[in-house]
Amino acid sequence: MAYENTILALPLPWHKDVWEGFSRAIDVGRMPHALLLHGTNGVGKRRLAMTLAQQMLCGAEANQYACGSCKPCKLLLAGSHPDLTILEPEEDGKKIRVDDVRRLCTKLNTTAQQGGWKIGLILVADAMNINASNALLKSLEEPQGKTLLILVSDRLHALLPTIRSRCQKQYLSTPSEDVATHWLKEVSGNSSDVAKAIEVSNGRPLLALHNIESGTLALRQDFEAIIEGVASGSLSSVEAAQQCVKLNGNNIIEWYMNYVHRLAVNEGQGGGDRRLFQFQDRLMSARQLLLSQSNVNQQLLLEGLFMDWAQSSNAISH
Numbered sequence: 374m375a376y377e378n379t380i381l382a383l384p385l386p387w388h389k390d391v392w393e394g395f396s397r398a399i400d401v402g403r404m405p406h407a408l409l410l411h412g413t414n415g416v417g418k419r420r421l422a423m424t425l426a427q428q429m430l431c432g433a434e435a436n437q438y439a440c441g442s443c444k445p446c447k448l449l450l451a452g453s454h455p456d457l458t459i460l461e462p463e464e465d466g467k468k469i470r471v472d473d474v475r476r477l478c479t480k481l482n483t484t485a486q487q488g489g490w491k492i493g494l495i496l497v498a499d500a501m502n503i504n505a506s507n508a509l510l511k512s513l514e515e516p517q518g519k520t521l522l523i524l525v526s527d528r529l530h531a532l533l534p535t536i537r538s539r540c541q542k543q544y545l546s547t548p549s550e551d552v553a554t555h556w557l558k559e560v561s562g563n564s565s566d567v568a569k570a571i572e573v574s575n576g577r578p579l580l581a582l583h584n585i586e587s588g589t590l591a592l593r594q595d596f597e598a599i600i601e602g603v604a605s606g607s608l609s610s611v612e613a614a615q616q617c618v619k620l621n622g623n624n625i626i627e628w629y630m631n632y633v634h635r636l637a638v639n640e641g642q643g644g645g646d647r648r649l650f651q652f653q654d655r656l657m658s659a660r661q662l663l664l665s666q667s668n669v670n671q672q673l674l675l676e677g678l679f680m681d682w683a684q685s686s687n688a689i690s691h
């Protein structure tokens with residue numbers, strides 16, 4: 374978050390309409406007290422939340438976006454704006470703590486130090502446990518003037534219904550492939566990997582960018598070459614499993630599932646070979662095993678999977 378916190382963000386091209394809606398609401402003084410940005414992971418929800426927070430805290434007159442040079446903007450860019458509070462779990466998979474939510478609510482109830490809006494940003498809002506959610510509900514029930522809570526969630530259904538119903542919901546969709554591709558080429562400065570990155574990320578542009586920048590895309594491509602080698606018979610299941618030894622087991626299974634899914638969609642155009650679906654189930658049990666046990670022998674697990682994969686691929690191609 375520190376990175377996103379310190380850059381001056383502009384709305385993403387596919388958020389133009391949503392952004393214009395927010396701008397109009399700000400202009401006429403009709404911003405809600407609580408917004409819930411939801412949609413799948415990797416479409417830019419955090420980015421939009423941050424852009425909106427920056428715009429609302431900026432002290433310049435009648436700007437379409439935050440100016441970046443006024444005092445509030447400078448505080449924001451330094452990560453020390455006193456009227457912006459950002460909450461997120463300390464680590465992936467961890468919960469947001471009730472004490473942190475209480476602190477946020479207290480801040481929203483006190484006078485703004487810069488004299489403008491007070492903004493609370495809850496990233497991964499579905500990571501609030503029941504106590505944290507109940508603490509937040511009180512704030513939602515008694516909104517103060519010039520306060521805005523922005524909740525961000527990939528899993529709308531995991532939020533308390535009472536929280537969902539007190540927020541103005543804004544769904545953010547995945548852009549078209551053309552829009553995603555054009556944007557990713559511009560920001561990554563890399564045109565050769567863009568199509569593949571978009572493909573393995575199911576069209577979600579920020580996830581695709583992350584896959585390129587983190588080096589995950591290159592690892593995935595290596596992994597897909599391995600499973601294609603197994604399918605064609607040029608690699609034995611033992612050799613293939615050895616080549617995967619440095620990769621994280623959970624990641625491999627996710628990548629494998631994504632690969633088989635794309636294969637089923639491309640081949641079947643809605644139908645798909647039932648053996649692909651059976652293999653997908655096989656991958657799901659492997660994933661379950663890896664998640665539930667800490668001492669799984671990855672080499673043996675993969676050898677077994679690759680052996681089945683070789684058989685399925687052989688049966689499908691004949």
Ligand SMILES: [Zn+2]
Nearest residue numbers: 431440443446
């Ligand atoms: Zn400014």
